[in-house]
Amino acid sequence: MVYTRAYKMRLTMHFLMRRISILERRVSLVRQLLGSFVLIAMGLTAPAIVAQKVELSVDVSKGGAKIDRNIFGQFAEHLGHGVYEGIWVGPDSTIPNTRGIRNDVVAALKALKVPNVRWPGGCFADEYHWRKGIGPQRTVTLNPNWGGVIEPNTFGTHEFMDFLDQIGAQAYVSVNVGSGTPQEAAEWLEYMTTAQPTTLAKERASNGHPAPYNVALLGIGNESWDCGGNMTPDYYLSQLKIYSRFVRNFNPAQQDKQQMLKIAVGPGGAEPRWTDWTETIMKAYQHHQWSWDMNGLSMHNYTVGHWPPSFASVGFGETEYAQILKFTLDMDDLIAKHSAIMDKYDPQKKVALVVDEWGGWYAPLPGSNPGFLVQQNSLRDAILAALNLNIFARHADRVRMANIAQMINVLQAMIMTDKEKMVLTPTYHVFKMYVPFQDATFVPVVFDAGTYTHGDVSLPRVDAIAAKDKTGKLWLEVTNIDPNQPTEIDINVPGITPKSAAGETLIAPKVDSVNTFEAPHTILPKPVSAKAQAGKLTLKLEPKSVTVVAIEQ
Ligand code: AHR
Numbered sequence: 001m002v003y004t005r006a007y008k009m010r011l012t013m014h015f016l017m018r019r020i021s022i023l024e025r026r027v028s029l030v031r032q033l034l035g036s037f038v039l040i041a042m043g044l045t046a047p048a049i050v051a052q053k054v055e056l057s058v059d060v061s062k063g064g065a066k067i068d069r070n071i072f073g074q075f076a077e078h079l080g081h082g083v084y085e086g087i088w089v090g091p092d093s094t095i096p097n098t099r100g101i102r103n104d105v106v107a108a109l110k111a112l113k114v115p116n117v118r119w120p121g122g123c124f125a126d127e128y129h130w131r132k133g134i135g136p137q138r139t140v141t142l143n144p145n146w147g148g149v150i151e152p153n154t155f156g157t158h159e160f161m162d163f164l165d166q167i168g169a170q171a172y173v174s175v176n177v178g179s180g181t182p183q184e185a186a187e188w189l190e191y192m193t194t195a196q197p198t199t200l201a202k203e204r205a206s207n208g209h210p211a212p213y214n215v216a217l218l219g220i221g222n223e224s225w226d227c228g229g230n231m232t233p234d235y236y237l238s239q240l241k242i243y244s245r246f247v248r249n250f251n252p253a254q255q256d257k258q259q260m261l262k263i264a265v266g267p268g269g270a271e272p273r274w275t276d277w278t279e280t281i282m283k284a285y286q287h288h289q290w291s292w293d294m295n296g297l298s299m300h301n302y303t304v305g306h307w308p309p310s311f312a313s314v315g316f317g318e319t320e321y322a323q324i325l326k327f328t329l330d331m332d333d334l335i336a337k338h339s340a341i342m343d344k345y346d347p348q349k350k351v352a353l354v355v356d357e358w359g360g361w362y363a364p365l366p367g368s369n370p371g372f373l374v375q376q377n378s379l380r381d382a383i384l385a386a387l388n389l390n391i392f393a394r395h396a397d398r399v400r401m402a403n404i405a406q407m408i409n410v411l412q413a414m415i416m417t418d419k420e421k422m423v424l425t426p427t428y429h430v431f432k433m434y435v436p437f438q439d440a441t442f443v444p445v446v447f448d449a450g451t452y453t454h455g456d457v458s459l460p461r462v463d464a465i466a467a468k469d470k471t472g473k474l475w476l477e478v479t480n481i482d483p484n485q486p487t488e489i490d491i492n493v494p495g496i497t498p499k500s501a502a503g504e505t506l507i508a509p510k511v512d513s514v515n516t517f518e519a520p521h522t523i524l525p526k527p528v529s530a531k532a533q534a535g536k537l538t539l540k541l542e543p544k545s546v547t548v549v550a551i552e553q
Contacts, residue, residue, distance in 0.1 A: 147371025
């Protein structure tokens with residue numbers, strides 16, 4: 001009800017603002033024409049770049065859902081150099097490390113306050129057998145999913161947990177449903193979590209960790225409709241019930257509070273096969289018995305355009321910039337579609353929609369192993385990340401967790417490494433700028449986004465979200481999608497006279513600008529502030545930029 005009224009108000013405001021903005025545009029057009037006549041008369045040319053005006057209102061009187069910090073989760077799969085070289089270099093490496101885990105990567109990730117890391121896959125998870133990755137003697141196997149390379153299993157359960165401890169994140173462990181058994185998964189959880197002196201707990205202690213591990217999140221399979229075993233929804237549902245029942249967390253600290261959340265495989269798109277999937281799982285959940293449960297339904301959605309991925313990750317122009325961002329915005333419809341099905345069977349929203357694979361997926365970089373999913377990360381990816389995070393925030397009542405794919409050296413990564421070198425990507429900087437939104441309360445913003453058009457692609461010119469953090473501080477994010485025109489945002493906070501706003505803005509010379517090992521600071525956040533005048537703030541945004549400011553009241 002609250003949302004319906006708010007939505008109606010938003011629509012009314014939207015149309016009002018649109019009218020005002022059309023009038024303003026007409027007045028400004030007449031002014032520009034007059035100006036041009038004067039300039040022509042003076043023998044001069046009119047300036048090409050005109051800052052567009054946007055009136056934006058932050059409605060602090062209305063509180064929305066909590067933007068769960070788990071929305072900023074990461075994904076580290078045994079794929080290419082995601083784990084080996086990206087995280088793990090081994091204790092004997094000349095690259096500075098702590099117990100085999102690179103120090104530079106840990107320091108960078110700590111600054112992101114990473115809430116959780118999904119591991120070991122992906123498709124890899126459904127071929128992972130945990131016993132091969134514990135103890136002094138590791139079993140060397142293959143990684144048939146990703147390039148058929150050697151999997152040394154030197155990074156296993158203990159190394160993963162050590163990595164999490166070092167960066168301060170929680171474990172999101174995906175168990176093997178495709179080629180494993182419920183018994184194997186149950187024993188893995190017993191090995192990790194029991195405090196009682198069972199044989200498995202003693203084995204864990206002899207491998208260096210007497211205390212039980214905390215496993216906050218459990219993924220029951222991965223893409224079981226495809227690489228996870230090509231199951232029908234009904235077949236997967238029966239597996240889900242069995243795994244949910246028998247794969248237990250015994251950690252005494254996770255019995256009443258901080259219980260492990262179980263995440264079922266969910267959809268991978270909007271086609272009927274995936275809506276059927278969501279229907280089947282959620283319908284069963286509605287009348288589920290005591291013996292099984294789930295707390296989340298996973299959803300995977302990459303910005304890819306079409307399969308196989310063919311958009312270049314670098315060396316592209318405005319056309320590919322606009323096209324990729326248009327595909328990005330499809331996330332909103334997809335979430336709305338599956339949320340509507342979930343609402344039917346779970347109106348109290350007990351089950352979270354967990355977007356645990358998202359990001360841009362482009363053609364592999366020339367010369368790289370195609371199985372390693374290596375791509376560059378440009379300013380376009382920073383905008384893509386901001387748009388997705390804003391969509392998740394707007395759906396925060398249902399989307400309570402997400403994991404970008406992936407953390408290091410794979411797909412839309414935070415970090416890229418090459419031996420001892422490390423570079424932070426534009427996506428990394430966006431995640432850092434969004435830290436204040438972790439666990440903040442969503443605050444509605446009303447604005448007329450306007451339109452940016454390139455060729456046959458039209459997009460909203462700007463996007464924005466606001467939130468109040470735990471200390472009551474108000475945060476605003478504004479993305480200027482338009483790669484050519486700056487924007488001037490007039491920020492109103494009805495009922496309050498904002499004093500100032502300051503924060504950071506991420507800008508770049510070109511839509512495909514990247515940070516490289518040779519030039520790692522091409523795209524870096526820069527300080528930005530807004531001027532207060534006549535009870536509102538004016539914030540100037542560069543073309544194609546992501547900006548986060550704190551509003552001082
Ligand atoms: O992130 C790469 C792969 O994409 C994952 O392993 C799989 O789940 C998805 O298809």
